[in-house]
Amino acid sequence: MTTERPILYSYFRSSCSWRVRIVLAHKKIDYDYKAIHLVRDGGEQHKDEFRALNPLEQVPAFQLGDKVLTQSVAIMEFLEEMYPQHALLPKDPWKRAKVREIVEMICSGTQPIQNLSVMNMARDDPPERVRWSNYRITRGLAGVEVILEQTAGKYCLDDHVTLADCCLIPQIYNANRFSVDMEAFPIINRVARHLEALPAFKAAHPSAQPDCPTDP
Amino acid sequence: MTTERPILYSYFRSSCSWRVRIVLAHKKIDYDYKAIHLVRDGGEQHKDEFRALNPLEQVPAFQLGDKVLTQSVAIMEFLEEMYPQHALLPKDPWKRAKVREIVEMICSGTQPIQNLSVMNMARDDPPERVRWSNYRITRGLAGVEVILEQTAGKYCLDDHVTLADCCLIPQIYNANRFSVDMEAFPIINRVARHLEALPAFKAAHPSAQPDCPTDP
Numbered sequence: 001m002t003t004e005r006p007i008l009y010s011y012f013r014s015s016c017s018w019r020v021r022i023v024l025a026h027k028k029i030d031y032d033y034k035a036i037h038l039v040r041d042g043g044e045q046h047k048d049e050f051r052a053l054n055p056l057e058q059v060p061a062f063q064l065g066d067k068v069l070t071q072s073v074a075i076m077e078f079l080e081e082m083y084p085q086h087a088l089l090p091k092d093p094w095k096r097a098k099v100r101e102i103v104e105m106i107c108s109g110t111q112p113i114q115n116l117s118v119m120n121m122a123r124d125d126p127p128e129r130v131r132w133s134n135y136r137i138t139r140g141l142a143g144v145e146v147i148l149e150q151t152a153g154k155y156c157l158d159d160h161v162t163l164a165d166c167c168l169i170p171q172i173y174n175a176n177r178f179s180v181d182m183e184a185f186p187i188i189n190r191v192a193r194h195l196e197a198l199p200a201f202k203a204a205h206p207s208a209q210p211d212c213p214t215d216p
Numbered sequence: 217m218t219t220e221r222p223i224l225y226s227y228f229r230s231s232c233s234w235r236v237r238i239v240l241a242h243k244k245i246d247y248d249y250k251a252i253h254l255v256r257d258g259g260e261q262h263k264d265e266f267r268a269l270n271p272l273e274q275v276p277a278f279q280l281g282d283k284v285l286t287q288s289v290a291i292m293e294f295l296e297e298m299y300p301q302h303a304l305l306p307k308d309p310w311k312r313a314k315v316r317e318i319v320e321m322i323c324s325g326t327q328p329i330q331n332l333s334v335m336n337m338a339r340d341d342p343p344e345r346v347r348w349s350n351y352r353i354t355r356g357l358a359g360v361e362v363i364l365e366q367t368a369g370k371y372c373l374d375d376h377v378t379l380a381d382c383c384l385i386p387q388i389y390n391a392n393r394f395s396v397d398m399e400a401f402p403i404i405n406r407v408a409r410h411l412e413a414l415p416a417f418k419a420a421h422p423s424a425q426p427d428c429p430t431d432p
Contacts, residue, residue, distance in 0.1 A: 055362045056321075067310060073324070074316035081309045093297045094283060100290035105272075108289070108324040146271045 006031040007063040009054070011038045012209035015111060015170035016072040017060040021204035022166040023076050027083045035211030073107050076163050088163045095158075098151050102144060102164035106171045110140025114174060133178040141175060141185050144168070148187040154194050165195050173206070222247040225270070225277040227254045228425035231327060231386035232288040233276040237420035238382040239292050243299045251427030289323050292379050304379045311374075314367050318360060318380035322387045326356025330390060349394040357391060357401050360384070364403040370410050381411050389422070 008024065008031050010017035024031055036059050037044045044050060045057045054061040054068055061068055062075045069075055080088050089096045114133040151157045156164035172192055175182060182189060195201050206212055224240065224247050226233035240247055252275050253260045260266060261273045270277040270284055277284055278291045285291055296304050305312045330349040367373045372380035388408055391398060398405060411417050422428055 056359050069310075069313050069317060071317045071320035071324070073320050074313050077316050078309060078313035081312065093294060094285075096297065097285050097290050097294035100293050101285060101287045104287035104289050104323075107320075108287070108328050112324050112328045143272050 004065045007034055008032070009034045009036050009050070009059050009061040009063070010209070010211075011036055011059050012206040012212040014038065014059050015174055016107075018170040018173075018204060018206065019072045019107075019166050020060045020062065020075050020079075021209075022169065022200055023079050023088060023163070025200035025203040026088065026161060026166070026198075027079060027086045029079070029083050033210060035209070037211065073103060073163075076103075076166065080163070088161065088166065090157065090160065090162065095151075098147070099157050099162045099164045102147055102151070102156055103167050105140060105143050105147065106164075106167040109143065110137060110171060111174070114140075114178070130178055133174075134180055137171070137175045137178055137180050138184070141171070141180065141182075141188060145185045145188055148191065152187050152191055155191055161195070161198070161200075165191070168192065169195055169201055220281045223250055223279040224248070225250045225252050225266070225275050225279070226425070226427075227252055227275050228422040228428040230254065230275050231390055232323075234386040234389075234420060234422065235288045235323075235382050236276045236278065236291050236295075237425075238385065238416055239295050239304060239379070241416035241419040242304065242377060242382070242414075243295060243302045245295065245299055249426060251425070253427065289319060289379075292319075292382065296379070304377065304382065306373065306376065306378065311367075314363070315373050315378045315380045318363055318367070318372055319383050321356060321359050321363065322380075322383040325359065326353060326387060327390070330356075330394070346394055349390075350396055353387070353391045353394055353396050354400070357387070357396065357398075357404060361401045361404055364407065368403050368407055371407055377411070377414070377416075381407070384408065385411055385417060 006029065008017070008020060010021065010033060012035070036050060038059065041047075043057075045054075045059060051057055053063070054070055056070050058070055060072055060075060061070050062078070069078060076088070089099055114136040148156060153159040155161050156168060168188065169192060172182070172188065202208065222240075222245065224233070224236060226237065226249060228251070252266060254275065257263075259273075261270075261275060267273055269279070270286055272286050274286060276288055276291060277286050278294070279285075285294060292304070305315055330352040364372060369375040371377050372384060384404065385408060388398070388404070418424065
């Protein structure tokens with residue numbers, strides 16, 4: 001366990017930042033929240049001050065002393081190694097693998113191809129954009145549902161909160177934004193209901209972040 | 217270390233299968249190679265026999281006894297834990313995190329948004345499809361180049377082969393397929409030259425797979 005106080009550069013609605021916030025809250029890690037508004041003034045992530053810190057011009061970025069780490073799964077795995085309390089990976093190697101399989105289905109197989117920059121391919125046609133995101137998320141969650149048939153208990157893997165759960169909840173939020181028919185995914189829904197009741201998941205929700213607008 | 221003989225379901229040209237093949241070769245793990253042709257007859261991954269094994273209808277799929285694992289990074293992390301010889305993650309937690317950061321930049325940030333199903337969005341316009349893949353790969357590799365400025369030695373991280381290297385080489389192959397200007401990435405090029413000379417990287421190359429057509 002390190003003694004430095006970490007900083008998370010985050011945007012309240014960024015699903016990748018949200019994953020990391022859940023891990024930080026679940027492990028009860030104290031950190032400073034620095035909001036980077038991804039839209040205002042052309043995007044604060046492109047300003048010189050933030051670029052000096054993270055030349056990739058993305059959130060989340062995780063800072064510990066003078067070191068900066070980007071990419072949500074890399075940050076989550078780092079937190080799991082450095083702050084072992086309230087473990088988010090099981091000890092059994094096969095179960096760890098199944099957790100990472102679900103993580104990757106969401107973080108590589110679903111979210112990147114439904115997000116803003118890919119949607120912008122069809123930017124002149126907003127209904128087409130929504131249809132695309134809806135289709136990709138539906139396909140991604142259908143795959144997750146298949147895996148959860150083998151793995152889920154109360155949560156994605158048995159009855160312990162894991163990194164898979166930290167990725168699932170923000171993806172469901174995106175699914176709802178794009179009107180995905182969630183009735184098709186009964187296991188995901190059951191797991192989500194359990195997760196949403198947990199204090200860490202409440203604390204990490206976009207609506208609980210300091211940069212969430214009070215007037216919607 | 218397990219005693220069961222693993223099976224890799226692979227397609228010679230699949231960059232996600234290729235990543236796993238490099239790990240298997242680097243760790244000198246004996247395994248059976250089962251080819252799944254992703255194009256022939258509408259795609260062998262959709263046939264009943266393979267679907268019974270992997271309902272996600274994707275390669276790579278890694279089988280150990282009666283257990284099946286999908287998703288390339290999850291498989292690579294599992295191999296690293298189960299077959300610790302010729303380690304592909306450093307011991308230092310920060311360095312491990314930097315390796316995973318590069319892995320994610322390629323496997324979540326680049327490959328999924330340049331691949332076939334996303335390209336099919338613009339399927340009526342092949343030149344637009346190539347431009348899109350070229351743009352996404354160029355952007356992705358530009359980010360990797362920035363990180364490598366801090367991390368690279370002979371390989372992506374210092375002078376030891378890591379999971380990052382196993383992901384980089386297949387991505388460069390995709391870059392060349394889509395005519396990305398690789399001159400812009402001197403560190404990536406230098407690292408690639410070193411990697412391509414290694415026996416494991418030669419053994420895992422698409423051209424060395426049993427399902428690679430002899431007549432190109």
